[in-house]
Structures are given as C-alpha cells and as structure tokens.
Amino acid sequence: MPKLERAMLHVSWWKTVLIWFAVLLSVLLAVPNLLSDKQLSSFPAWFAQRKVELGLDLQGGSHIMLKIERGDVVRDRLETLVGDISARLRTVNIGYSGLTGTGQKIQLRVNDPAQVQAAINALKPITSANGRPGAALSQGDNGALTIDISDAGINERVSASMTRSLKVIRDRIAQLAVGEPLIRRQGADRVVIQIPGLADPQRLKNLLNQPAQLSFRLIDQSMQVQDAMNGRPPAGSEVLFSEDDPPVGYLVQKQPILSNIDFADAVAVSNTQSNDGNISVKLTPESTSRFAQATAANLGKNVVVVLDDQVISAAALKTAITTGDIDIPGDFTAQGAQDLAIMLKSGPLPATLTTVEERTIEPGLGNETMRSGITACIVAAIFVAALMIGFYGLLGVAATIALVINIIMVLAIMGLFGITLTLPGIAAIVLIIGIALDANVLIYERVREEEKKTHLLVDALRHGFNRAAATVADANLTLLIVAAILFYVSSGAVRGFAATLIAGIFTTFFTACFVTRSLVDAWISHRKPRVLLAGVRSGIFDGANIRFMGIRRYSFTVSAALSVATLLAFAAVGMHLGIDFTGxxxxxxxxxxxxxxxxxxxxxxxxxxxxxxxxxxxxxxxxxxxxxxxxxxxxxxxxxxxxxxxxxxxxxxxxxxxxxVGPAVSGEISTTASLAVLAALAAILIYIWLRFEWQFAVGAIVATLHDVILTLGLFVLTGMEFNMTGIAALLTIVGYSLNDTVVVYDRMRENLKRYSQMPLPILIDASINQTLSRTVLTSATTLLALLALYIFGGEVIRSFTFVLLFGVAVGTFSSIYIAAPVLIVFKLRPDKFQAGDENKGQAGGDVQSGKPAV
Incomplete structure (x- = not known):
C-alpha cells in the first residue's frame, strides 16, 4: 500500500529538478544582499549588480523633479522667428512694418502690396522644421501676414530642449561629486533626479534651476534708459536691470559680443579668509580674435555682463582685450563663484527648469527607518511561523520553509529587475508574509476536507493541492490587478510598494503550489504516513453550522448606516488631505x-x-x-x-x-489617484463577472465599496493625513478583501454545481462555514504580520499600517456579511451551475446539516 500511495502523489523528477533549480538560483541571486560593497568588489560585476537597491527613504538622499518651462521655449522660439523673419525680408529688400510677436503668433505688414507674394516665398522655409510643419503662414488684407507657431512645433522644441537639458544636468551634477545620481526623463517635459546621501539639496537646486546664459553686451547710448522704458527701445536693443536694490536699468544691445559658446573653460578662485571669489573664463581661439577686434573697435564704451537677463556688472572698455583670458567682474561669494564656474563649463540650459517636487531624507533617519523595517519583517515572520507551526505541526514547518524561500525569491526578483526597496516596499513584504501563509492555509484546509472524504492521506494531498491551486490563483489575481494599477499610476516609494507586491504575488503562488508540495512529497516519501498528522489543530470550526445569513438584514442595516454616516461626515468635515493632493x-x-x-x-x-x-x-x-x-x-x-x-x-x-509638492504635481496626483480607484473597481468587476456570474461581480463591488467607504471614514474620524500612501493602502485593502471574497465565492460556486436545489441562504451559510477556519486563520496571520509592522516599523509607516489593519478586519467582515448576502438580493440562479446527475436530495441534507459532502 505505501508504494501505491507513493505513486499516487509522485511529482515527476524533472519538475522537482526545475523547482529546486529555481530555488537555488534565487538563493544565488539573493546572496549579494548579505555582503558588503567591499566584499562584493571581489566578485564578477554581473553578480555584484544583483544587490537590491535601497530607496531614498531607507538610505537617505534627495529626490527632485524638475519641469522645463514651456513658456521659455515658446518665448525663445518667438524671438528666434522674429529675428529670422526680419533677416530674410531684409535680404530680399522687402520693406515691412509692425513686426511683433505675442504668444505663438507673429504679425507684420508688407509695405508694398506688390511684394506680398515675394515675402511669402521668402518666409516659407521658416514654416517647417526638419521637414515637418512648425508654423502656419497666412495672408490678410493690405499686405498683412500672420505666422502661427504650431503646438506640434513647440512640442518638438520642448523635446529637443529636454535632450539638451539632460546632458547639461549630468555635466553639472558630475562636477559636484555627490555619489552616484540617478537621472532620468519622465514624460515629455520632466526630469527626475535621485541622489543618495545628499541631505541638503539647496545648492543642487540652485545649480539646476538656473539656465546660466552669460553674455557680454555693449550699452546702447542712442537713447536714455528712462525714455526707452517709457516708450519703445530701439530695434536691436532692450532694457535689462541689475541685481541692486533698487534695481538699475540699462539699455543694452541684444546682440552679444561674447556668449556661452565662446567659453572654452571657466575657473573659480576663492579667498578663504574673506569668503569671496571671482571667475576667470578662457575663450576659444576664434572667440579670442573676435573679442579682441570688438574691444578695440569700442574703446571708451561701456559693456555689461548679463546673466540670465540680469545685469551683474558693468565696466568701461579702456584697452583692447587680446589674451583670451577674462575675469568676470561681479560680487561673488566663494561658493557662488564655484557654482557659476560649474554652470559655465557644463553649458547653458536651453530653458528654465523649475523644481515641482522635492523629497529629502537625512541619511541618519533613513538608516533608522531601515532598521525598524527589518525588525518588523523578522518579528512578523516569527509571529506567523509560530501560528502556522502551532496549528499545523510539521505541515506548518513546511509552510515556514516555503515562506523563507518566498522572501528569498522576492529579493532575487527585485535584484534581477532592478526594483528599488522602499519603506512601503518593506510593508509589502510583511503583507506578502501574510498572503503566503494564506495560500498555505487554503491548501492545507482543502487537504483536511479531502482526507475526511477519501480517508487516504496521499489522495487527500493530491486532490487538495490540485483543487486549491485554482482558488489560490483566483484570489491572488485580484490582488495582482490592483497592484498593477497602483504601479502604473504611482511613482517613488509607492511604486516600490506596488512592484514589491507584484513580485511577491508571483513568488507566493510558486512557493505555495510547488515548493510546499515538493516538501510535503519529500515528507511522504520519508515517513510514509497513512493519515494526516495528529498535530494538526486547525479544525476549530469543523462541524460549525453558524447561520450567517440569518442576521443578514441586521448586518446590512448596520453597514448601510455606517456607510451613510461616513459619507455625511466626508461631505461635512472632509479629510485631512496631504501635500500629495493639495501641494x-x-x-x-x-x-x-x-x-x-x-x-x-x-x-x-x-x-x-x-x-x-x-x-x-x-x-x-x-x-x-x-x-x-x-x-x-x-x-x-x-x-x-x-x-x-x-x-x-x-x-x-x-x-x-x-x-x-508643487501645484502641477499635486493636481496630477489627484487625477491619477481617482482614476486608479475607478480602474481597480472596473477591472475587478470585469474579472469577477467573467470568472463567476454577474451577481458575484455585483456582490464583490458592493463589498469593495463598503470597505473603501469605511476606510475613508477612518481617515475622517481620526484626522489622519490622506496622501498617496493612503491610496496605496486603500487599493491594497481592496485587493485583500477581494482575495477573501473570491475564496468564499469559489466554494459557493462549487457547492452550487453540486447542490443546485438547495435554498440559497442555507447553501451560502454552509460555504462560509466550510471556509471559516481558513478565513479566521488567514486573517489572524495577516493581522499578526501587520501588527508587528505597526509596533516595530517606526513612526513613518505607522499610519499606513494602521489603515491596513483596519482594512483587513473590515474586509474579512464584508466578505461574509456583505458580499454573500448580495447574491440573495440579486437572486442568483443555482441552475446555472447544475452539474447534471448529482444526488441533489442527499446533498441537500448534507448541506443543511452543516456537513456538506465536499
């Protein structure tokens, strides 16, 4: 008999090899996380690079998001086109007047109507860029011409400016020697910069927010400055102001005699005693000759140094400058001189970059947060492992080994795909611990039920694993959908949470359905037991016949009252929105x-x-x-x-x-957060509808809305700050609640196929009673894991964990008292699930007695 049983449970050798090869590979990929950087330096690069990168919230540093000012690009394009139009019409001797530009529109009038067509022909080349239309030229009455700069043309300029800005940013940061920065483009007009270990990003922001367009210009002495300010400056000149208080105005020529492209190098010299500095620039050979001629031709005239449209100094040209080395006059501090030298060497930014988001963590606080997170993970694992071993004995030991392998595989995947570990990511690992043991409990409880039916342990194990696998997949798929949506709409630490959770969902299914089975198979092979271990104590609700549906009207009424009260409080009081949404x-x-x-x-x-x-x-x-x-x-x-x-x-x-967080980012976060919640609900509705029946889908959505509303009520009641991590908690609660609901629904669907003639309330009660041990145990393991995170995870993550604790409890309640009764309200049709030739009468008696033959 043992040989027969062994054959019945046997896992093919090649599957076993693949399973443990994946485990061994994961261990190998996770090992770098146990070694220091010095120890890793002696290993090959491919191995050392598998170490999981820590987020800035765990190691400290600065996260800065910069946005290119589209208005600068438009203004620069407008000025360029106005100058180009003027030059082209002068070249072909066409007289014009009223050449002005505003926004994305340029207007002029050709003096001689007979030359209008010639003017149009001369201006046609400026309407396209790289073969694509960049502006539209239209003709009006009396020689009027209008050039409209297209949005597509501006978008192309923004893209080109972003490409140029990325190079300048990299050059400027490289000269600061601030470690290994991460610089990447985000969207069409933004740059994200992350620098580990940088506690004060103020200097960095100053370097990156300043275009550093430096030029030497002659003062236009043909008109008084005040007259130019009151009227119109001469063509080719403009009024600029100094840094003084009050500022002094200068009428200067627009055409510079020197600009950034003429500088070959820039050096800052500091005086440590007085803390001031000065800057010397070296000109290119061609610029040296041209500048020498320009200064010789303009002796006695005044020249100004202009930095980003602001005059920083003015001086008279007394002698020709022929050496190619120029000291930039100005009142600079030592650091100011160094920063300007860095900006000049790296070149000017094509447009202003504005800081729209900044998140900085002091490295000491990041290290403290990391220690708290690791402690919470260890304590959570100990809590749930003790619970599993206490209820399942050696099977609990197998589940604990699978859990350790699960965490190792999560770390391996994170290192392999470059997923950054953040503080919310640690919370995700704690949640994975609960989800992983949830899957094992689901399998083990199914095995217990199968053993009662077959009285053969090996058959029970085989059927239990096979039949529970689909339920585990269904339950985790709902959470995967939610995590994928959260990953898509979030960024930074919250995206790290979503990515870690996604990795954990896959590893949970693998370890629960394959690694645990392989471990149990090895135990069967070695010990050859005939019955389930006597140490299994999870059947605390065996034979229970609790009439859950008997109080459904009361539970519905109480839940509806709480939901209405929450909505009224939400409308009257509102939530304490965090800066992610308000700025x-x-x-x-x-x-x-x-x-x-x-x-x-x-x-x-x-x-x-x-x-x-x-x-x-x-x-x-x-x-x-x-x-x-x-x-x-x-x-x-x-x-x-x-x-x-x-x-x-x-x-x-x-x-x-x-x-x-600036208004631009906060507005986008509000929109994407709302869309994320709606998308999650829609995706869940579609999935449950396709997987079950429309009544199941409605029940799941009603239960989910119940959980969302009550969780929002928690924020209103406690006054906790609601930010993007609150959205992450909300969506996680949605996924976890559905996980529990799907397990109950799966058992209802199975019973509906077998006992289609039974009254629906009785059948639902039996289904809930059958899964009650699993529901209680999994909720307990998840709550224990989150409790460890709440106690040991530190102040930063505490409110997030508290919301999850509340959500898990509410989700467990709703899967029984909300999701199930909805099926009765919407008159679920059992005939849809009829198996055909089953003994309905006998089954009905079994279900009614609370001892279904499943």
Missing part, C-alpha cells in the same frame, strides 16, 4: 539641543512664512513636523517657503526630512 511642504526637524518646542517654532515661522503653518511634536520629543500649506505663486513660491523655514530654524534644528 505644500512637510518638514521634519530635530532639535540640536534639548527638545523641540512646537509653540516657539510656530510663532517664529508665522512671522516669515506666508499662509498657514502647523507644527506637531513627535513622540520622541526631540523632533517636530512642520506643515506649510500650499503657497500662492506656484512652484517657485513653494521652494521659497522652504528656504524661509531653513533660514529661520537652521541654527537650532537639523532638517531630517523635507517634502515639497
């Missing part, structure tokens, strides 16, 4: 001496920072969190507010964390 700044400071004084901080900031400022001291009493509400004036105003806070508090406090 603004969050700054965490730590007192250099003593404890943080929130009253003093608030009084000091209210006098210097516009708008509302809120200060809250943290539990350690040494730190405080400052919330600066969104500023009027856009992205630059947000950055100015943070600078004011730094200037006011810098002497007394260290800045541990700075997050700044």
């Amino acid at each position: 603004g700044s969050i700054i965490e400071v730590r007192a250099k001496q003593g404890v943080a004084d929130p009253t003093n901080i608030q009084s000091r900031l209210q006098s210097v920072v516009p708008g509302d400022v809120q200060v809250e001291r943290l539990d350690d009493r040494l730190s405080a969190v400052i919330r600066v509400h969104a500023q009027q004036g856009g992205e630059n105003a947000e950055q100015s507010a943070v600078t004011l806070v730094r200037d006011e508090l810098g002497r007394d406090y260290d800045f541990s964390r700075v997050e700044v």
